[in-house]
Amino acid sequence: METGANAPSTSRGTGEDRKTKKSVLLTLVGSGGDGVALLGDLVMWMAAHQGLYGMMVQSYGPQIRGGESAAIVRIATEEVLYEGEEADLLLCFRLSDLARFRGSMRLHDGSVVILDAVEEGTLPEWLGRTGRAPLRYPFATIEEGREVPGDPKNMLALGLLCRALGWAKGLAHAALEHRFGHRPQLLARDVAAFDRAFASGEVPALPRLVGRGVPLVVENGNEAVARGAMDAGLRFFAGYPITPSSEVMETLIDELHGRGGRVVQAEDEIAALGMVVGASFGGVPAMTATSGPGLSLMTEMMGLSSMTEVPAVIVDCQRAGPATGMPSRTEQGDLYHAVYGGHGDFPRVVLGVFDVVHARDVMHRAFLLSETWHLPVLVLSDAYIAQRRQIRDPIIETHEAPRRQRWTEGDGPSRFSMDQVTAPFRVPGTPGGQYMAAGLEHTPEGNPTADGDLHQRMNEKRFLKLETIAARTRDWCRTLGVAAAPKGIVAWGSQYGVLREWVREHPEYRAFLPEILHPFPLAALTEWRKGLESLAVVELSYQAQFHHMLASLTDMSGARSIARSGGLPFSLSELAQRLEEARP
Amino acid sequence: MNPKDYRSALAPVWCPGCGDFGVLKGLTQALSDLEVPTEKLGMISGIGCSSRLVGYLNAYSFNSVHGRALPVATGLKLARPDLTVVVVGGDGDGFSIGIGHVPHAVRRDVDITYAVMDNGIYGLTKGQASPTTELEVKRGMGLAGVDERPINPALFTLSSGCGFVARTHAGNLPHVRQMLREAIQHPGFAFVHILAACATYQMPGYAEKLFQRCEMLPDDYDPTDFSAATAAADTTGDRFRLGILYRRPVEQKLAAPADVTRGRADNWSPLGGATEAEETAPGDRG
Missing domain, CATH: 3.40.50.11610 (Multifunctional 2-oxoglutarate metabolism enzyme, C-terminal domain)
Structure with a gap:
């Protein structure tokens, strides 16, 4: 893992680099049903397929489904972790959809703008000016002055984008086949629409980017979290749907069973972390994923995990604001809660995710710490990482999953022994290891106590974990x-x-x-x-x-x-x- | 093993005369009857007088937080299907703070036994009304909620679709033993409603009156008849019918998804590392 490394020194900001284009930014704006997200996905797949890097973010309204949406796709010849601001190409089916994105997108002198031919208005002032006249293409099918269902607009748009990017027709066909191969009728319709627009061939060319020639991997932050966790030994997941973290659970529903694990959709976040604690008490590496409101509900269980010394990994994809806030927006406002939240004093670890590639690595570290020191580990992602798609190098390195040290018969220390920072875990099923894990303060054997002196010494013992961890993570x-x-x-x-x-x-x-x-x-x-x-x-x-x-x-x-x-x-x-x- | 072998060294902190003593005894007898290995026994509870019970057993016990025993037990049983998992707790733990988890545990039908010791009062916090406290008790003792009807735990679990619902009385030891044994044997979520008087905070005479209000279900009662079960669970006639109120016919149980297996990472198989053969054997229960 990269620690303390300097950034690659390929570009040193004289302004030159931004002109010698090594990346292209596409801004695709539509309304619910226009399929701009799918359009962005297809462009990302095609970029990755030819060994180009890229990153895509989506923007929605507060209602999550329906309404205006934008896909912002940056394609580049090297890894990108930031989408940029100035669109090299803006595609917009309806000018009225632009208003919601005021301030979050901008044009430059050479930007290519593609609008629907039926759109008679002009671009808003705040967008900035381009030296080029907009290309007006007949996306909408009009009969008797009204828009009727016709060719899918996003497929027509894909044809124009491929022209602009100089990408081969066959690559787009492969992308569509990959995506819709299981639905032949839909595929045929989409390919026909794509071909029609592609044939029109009147789009100004964007700077040509040359890929590495080997296929790369497209992954979003939630998928990376889920897969990183599986690689790190995750075998039990419980979660409750919440934006923007639901895809962690969805990915695991698809993929964890095949690796011998189990996913439960819990009735709420309290139950989700409760189940995780229960599974982990059983000796099985377990995790939940949520966002701010869910983390609030999990707070008591975080304390239980720490008090009973049962490992638990909790992923929090931070969203904006308190209460319901702005679920589809990003923020870093759960830090206090993660580090300080909860009643009483208890040790926990908090890790932060930098980007999609890092998400996989950080999950390994999360399980390493929780399985070694038997305490809750929170991983703070956010909506910006969770819901971006990023093109990354193929995964070659596989860490060995951490192993929880097990108590074996006759092998000594009581479960909460004060003689060591973390005593071997007594896994149910081990003869002679029976004990009680209690949220009540307890003796080294696990029996409830109200002895204030013992409570103090138990706190010292539990917090010694943080000192030990700090000594080993000083370069993280x-x-x-x-x-x-x-x-x-x-x-x-x-x-x-x-x-x-x-x-x-x-x-x-x-x-x-x-x-x-x-x-x-x-x-x-x-x-x-x-x-x-x-x-x-x-x-x-x-x-x-x-x-x-x-x-x-x-x-x-x-x-x-x-x-x-x-x-x-x-x-x-x-x-x-x-x-x-x-x-x- | 003898019932005594299921007890830990801890002495109960319950008040003399508490109904929970009977449940502890009946449970150890039922476990002994079924010869459950102590190292394969997971005992989960929340918080309350009755939740203390898990500490008195020789088991892998988890005394969790108030109202959350069912999620913890669900996670344990799903991750470790080889264990026998029993949840115990009180009426406040299960049917006030924790009630949101009950119907979901029921509909998941995970093979857990849930025994609720219902004394109709909050004992640990010294005598507040619980969701099962009867109106007369609340009125007589000046408790909150004199205009709030109590919950009927047996009807609640039945209506949620529970495949096994039984009711018993902590003072009838052979019956407690039998009901818990049947519940643990039931392949799915089983609920046992145990009426248990509080010796300290209930109204004087409550225990005797409660005992008198109990009656056994008739011998010809058909526990697979759902309509009969709802009628038997009902207590509006001031009677508590004891026995297996409902037992869903086995053929109606839904197929369970595959158990958690050792995966490639194999870092959790409970008793030592997995062998090559185990790693490639789906359905291995670890």
């Missing part, structure tokens, strides 16, 4: 940029993507991102920040939770806070503006 962080750079940024989680690009373009900056948020790799941060002239903490949290957490650990008096809510990730241009404002 990533840095970006060169050590001599005078300006520093500290951030966590999905900020990794945009900061990677920021540091490439601004070599006077370097960045530090912890992989483990609790216990925090403080020594690494202290070492890294030496020689900095300025420091900013970048996060998506109204209260600046990360900044405050850091301030409770170390001197942050000189650091500036760049923190907001809003539900949308930071863009490079916003960072530029805010870092300028934040200058001391």
Whole structure:
């Protein structure tokens, strides 16, 4: 795993790089039923198939289904973790659909714009200007002045996109075959529509990107979490549907059974974590996945897992806001809850996910820690990672799954022995190992007690786990940029993507991102920040939770806070503006 | 093994005269009858006087948090189908804070036995009304909810589709033993409603009156008749009918999905590492 490594130094921001296009950004806007998400998926599949990298994010309204939606697809010759802002191509079936995306997309001088021929309006001012006249293509089928069902618009659009990208017809056919091969009638209709648009051939060409020639893998953050967990030994999952994490459960429903595991859709998140604790008490590596509201419900069970020393992995795909908030939007506002949430004092570990590729690795680390130290491990993903599709290198490395140390007959220590940080786990079925796991404070043997002195010593024993873990995870962080750079940024989680690009373009900056948020790799941060002239903490949290957490650990008096809510990730241009404002 | 072998070294903290003593004894007898190996016994509870019971057994026990015993037990049994899993708890734990889990545990039909010791009061917190406290008790003792009807646990589980519902009284030891034995043997979710008087916080005379209100189901009662079961479960006539109220015919049980098996990672097989053969044997119960 990459730890403390510098970012690849291929591009150093003189502005040149952005002109010598190594990537192309496609912005596809439609309404429910137009199928822009499918269109984006197909483009991603075709890119991956020819060895190009890419990333796709989707944007919806609060209702999750129906309404306007946009697929933003960036295709590139190297790995991308940030989708970018300025569209090289904007495709929009109805101008009225654009309004909802004000501020989240923009054009540049050379942007190609494709509109429906029936659309007579002009592009809104806020979108910026392109030197090219929009291409107007007859997507809608009109009879007697009214739109009637006709060729699927997204397939027509795919034909035009392939023309613009210079991609072969056969590649698109293969993509459609891959996707709809099991539905021949639909496939024939889609191919016909695609061919018709492809044949029209009047689309301006976008910069040509050359792939590696070997097929790459398309995966979203939730799939990566699910598959990383399976690779790390997951055999029992219980969850409750919630945006934006449901796909973790859906992926496991499809894939865990084949690997000898079991998925249960629980009646609520309390039950979900309860089942996970029960399964893990039985000796089986277990996990749940949820989002903020679910994490709130799981809080008591987190304490139970820690108190009874039963391993549990909890994935929280953070969404925006408290209560119901904005389910399809992203934020980093569950940090306090993950690190501090719950009654009483109990140890837990909190990890942060940087991107889709990292999600797989971090799941392995989560199981390693929980299975070794018998405590709850929270993995904080967010909507920005969970619901993006990212093209990644094929997975070749397989870690060996962690093994929980087992108590065997006659082999000594009581379940909650104070003589060691973590006593071997007594797995039900082992003769002579019978004991009681209790949420009540207990003796080393597991018997309930109200002895205040014993409670204190048990706390010392349980919290010793965090010290032990901290000693072994002191380098669980990533840095970006060169050590001599005078300006520093500290951030966590999905900020990794945009900061990677920021540091490439601004070599006077370097960045530090912890992989483990609790216990925090403080020594690494202290070492890294030496020689900095300025420091900013970048996060998506109204209260600046990360900044405050850091301030409770170390001197942050000189650091500036760049923190907001809003539900949308930071863009490079916003960072530029805010870092300028934040200058001391 | 003898019933005594199922007891741990811990002495119960229950009040003298508590009905839970009878349940503890009846349960150890039933486990002894069935020769359940103690290391294969998973005893799960929530919080309350009766939930303390799991600590008094020689088993892999889990005294979890209030109202959440059923999810914990469901996870354990689904992950470890080779274990015998029994859940015990009180009326507040199961039918107030934990009631949301009951119908779902029932409809999943996981092979768990759920025994609720219903004394119609919160004993551990010293005498508040529970969801099964009768109106007269609440009125007589000045408890909250004098205008709230109690829940009938047997009817509730029946209406949720429970395949085995029995009712017994903690003072009738042979009957407790028999009902628990039948419930543990039932291949699916089994519910046993155990009437058990609280010796400390119930109204004076409650225990005697409760005992007098019980009557055995007639010998010719057909437990596979759902309509008869709902009538027998009903207590509006002030009578508690004891026995197996309902037992779903075995042929109506839904096919269960395959058990959790050892996967490629094989890091959890409970008793040592898996062999090559085990790794490729789907359906292996670990």
